[in-house]
Amino acid sequence: MSVKESAVFDRPYRAFLFDMDGTLLNSIAAAERVWAAWARRHGLDVEAFLGTIHGVRAIDTINRQALPGVDAQAEARGITEAEIEDVEGVLAIPGAVAFLQSLPAHRWAVVTSAPKALALRRMHAAGLVPPAVMITAEDVASGKPDPACYLLGAQRLGVPIGECLVFEDAPVGIRAGEAAGADVLVVTSAHGEPMVTDHPTIASYDRVHVQCDAAGSLRLRPSTPA
Structure with a gap:
């Protein structure tokens, strides 16, 4: 896996906002x-x-x-x-379980277009523990690419959207993150074909990790190959 050199690896964030399908799990x-x-x-x-x-x-x-x-x-x-x-074949994106477990519980949220019942079902099937904050289809009047979902996710975490990193995989979600005013990292593990994007990309979570400093800031780091 290669990680594009990008400012997302150089700056501190106060929270991470994750899409679900294609980003944390493959459904x-x-x-x-x-x-x-x-x-x-x-x-x-x-x-x-x-x-x-x-x-x-x-x-x-x-x-x-x-x-x-x-x-x-x-x-x-x-x-x-x-x-x-039907959750047959629903699996976590490689490295996602450990990556989420490494995050402070109050510093990340799931922001998905799925209804809450479906989101919980798929996360359970993939072995992912749902966070305290989940923004689902029922929470917004307009879905992605409208930025309302990501703005709401940041609000419920008590963090300005400009201090959040959005993890996405789909063009509509990427546009929602952009429109919200957040930095965006594209997860490509579930893509059948290469995605052309100006945003940094990761193929999985296996080769990235998070450092949390004394001030509580989250810094995304490329991991050194074993």
Whole structure:
């Protein structure tokens, strides 16, 4: 794994804000199984449609299709129920469990487009302990790329957003972090194809660690290979 040289490794942060799917855990196969079945039922081009679902709230994905006679709220609830049932193959991103365990409990939050019940189910399936602060689909009126979710995450941690580092994997989430005014680090472990981004990237958490200084600041460091 290589870590891009970047200012995120040189500055102190007061908190880390993590997207969930694709950033802390890989749920792509499970999500695509559920959404592919939904797309087929509604006569959509499955392959083209699946490229639009990641990082976005279910209700926003469904509304974007503008399907006649479809109750988007009811369909979103059905999708969530199906995803809660199907967590086969949901796994933590390499190194994520140990990395999160190394963080002070009051200095990180999950900011996800998933509903809370689904977020908790997937984190449990991946062996991740949920943090005290979780921002989920129910907490905001507008989902990513709107920055409201990241601004709310920083607010609930009691930290200015400019002193937070956002960990993301999806373009809509990256745009949300940018719009919020936070630094962004892109996690590429779950990507099937290379992502072109101006932000620093890490392939996994195995080769980074965190140092916490006396003032409580968090500093991200590249780890030396064993």
